[in-house]
Amino acid sequence: MTGLRAVHVRAPGKINLTLRAGLPREDGYHPLETVFQAVSLYEDVIARPAEDISAELHGRGADLATGRENLAVRAAELLRETAGEDSGVHLSITKQVPVAGGMAGGSADAAATLIACDQLWGTGLGREELAELAAELGADVPFALTGMSAMGTGRGDLISPVMSRGQYHWVLAIQDEGLSTPEVFAEFDALTGDGPGADDEDDARHGGEVVSALLSADPLVLARTLHNDLEQAAVSLRPGLADVLAAADRAGALAAVVSGSGPTVAALALDAPHASSVADVLRGAEVADEIQVATGPVPGARVIEHVGRG
Numbered sequence: 265m266t267g268l269r270a271v272h273v274r275a276p277g278k279i280n281l282t283l284r285a286g287l288p289r290e291d292g293y294h295p296l297e298t299v300f301q302a303v304s305l306y307e308d309v310i311a312r313p314a315e316d317i318s319a320e321l322h323g324r325g326a327d328l329a330t331g332r333e334n335l336a337v338r339a340a341e342l343l344r345e346t347a348g349e350d351s352g353v354h355l356s357i358t359k360q361v362p363v364a365g366g367m368a369g370g371s372a373d374a375a376a377t378l379i380a381c382d383q384l385w386g387t388g389l390g391r392e393e394l395a396e397l398a399a400e401l402g403a404d405v406p407f408a409l410t411g412m413s414a415m416g417t418g419r420g421d422l423i424s425p426v427m428s429r430g431q432y433h434w435v436l437a438i439q440d441e442g443l444s445t446p447e448v449f450a451e452f453d454a455l456t457g458d459g460p461g462a463d464d465e466d467d468a469r470h471g472g473e474v475v476s477a478l479l480s481a482d483p484l485v486l487a488r489t490l491h492n493d494l495e496q497a498a499v500s501l502r503p504g505l506a507d508v509l510a511a512a513d514r515a516g517a518l519a520a521v522v523s524g525s526g527p528t529v530a531a532l533a534l535d536a537p538h539a540s541s542v543a544d545v546l547r548g549a550e551v552a553d554e555i556q557v558a559t560g561p562v563p564g565a566r567v568i569e570h571v572g573r574g
């Protein structure tokens with residue numbers, strides 16, 4: 265124990281700029297090649313010393329489970345066990361990232377919790393060991409630690425940072441009712457059969473295109489590279505998403521793509537004023553429950569405040 269009274273950590277949601285998925289492996293996971301960008305919708309976790317591990321949720325997640333079903337609680341338990349710690353923590357989590365929205369909100373909670381508890385308990389584990397725990401918790405958790413822009417391979421959990429120039433402006437079309445990630449992957453399998461997958465020659469080229477687009481700082485160049493292999497599966501489960509994609513196009517977005525397993529649609533704009541005008545048009549089109557603007561890339565899970573000893 266460090267004697268700290270509280271640690272506040274913030275972690276971002278993500279968009280998959282490009283995502284290529286292959287055929288399922290023996291463990292059921294799909295090999296991925298994806299380029300992530302962390303965006304300015306955040307999860308805030310405040311960790312305070314307590315006897316046991318518990319959580320309370322505010323914002324979007326107010327009705328989510330606060331027991332072991334919660335990925336943040338599992339993150340605290342895993343860290344406690346790994347570090348041989350015997351103290352507990354109370355987690356106060358404020359969610360901005362849509363729940364089950366394909367933007368990895370639960371993963372951001374888990375990443376923020378690992379950092380917050382590590383600081384609170386003074387576990388002495390390094391960033392690399394925390395990244396290993398992150399991968400145990402879920403495929404999207406390691407990226408939430410790293411943030412910015414990165415390539416994800418393996419299950420999407422092997423992260424290599426990617427250079428990016430400039431800020432990109434996004435309009436996010438958010439739905440109240442989420443999609444289940446395993447169901448979207450199962451629909452992807454049903455639609456692809458044993459067709460081509462991530463080990464296609466084209467795929468490596470595609471990831472490379474996004475990487476050079478990010479160096480250009482030009483949203484028009486990035487727009488041409490957005491792609492998601494899971495989009496068709498998400499649209500098949502939620503046909504209304506086709507209307508969102510079409511409405512984003514009509515609203516003048518440079519390009520739009522379903523993020524990860526959906527249902528959030530991310531539409532790329534030229535700059536901040538353009539994002540605000542695309543957002544207004546999309547609100548008027550009434551194709552989503554909520555429209556938000558966000559920018560990226562932004563940093564991964566980081567400490568905002570330590571509340572001192574005393």
Ligand SMILES: C[C@](O)(CO)[C@H](O)COP(=O)(O)OP(=O)(O)OC[C@H]1O[C@@H](n2ccc(N)nc2=O)[C@H](O)[C@@H]1O
Nearest residue numbers: 292293294296402403404405419420445446449524525
């Ligand atoms: C769709 C993405 O958001 C893209 O970044 C991620 O691949 C999903 O990552 P995640 O939600 O952290 O996924 P996990 O919690 O590890 O896995 C949930 C379920 O999603 C499916 N899953 C996930 C990742 C992956 N590479 N292949 C999969 O098939 C599996 O059915 C798995 O049981």
Ligand SMILES: Nc1ncnc2c1ncn2[C@@H]1O[C@H](COP(=O)(O)OP(=O)(O)OP(=O)(O)O)[C@@H](O)[C@H]1O
Nearest residue numbers: 334335363364365366367368369370371373404445
């Ligand atoms: N802290 C948490 N926040 C949100 N969901 C959580 C959390 N812990 C567990 N869950 C469960 O996980 C499910 C998906 O969570 P999440 O919001 O991370 O979805 P997602 O953004 O689609 O994830 P991904 O993009 O990583 O697939 C939720 O429906 C919920 O049941």
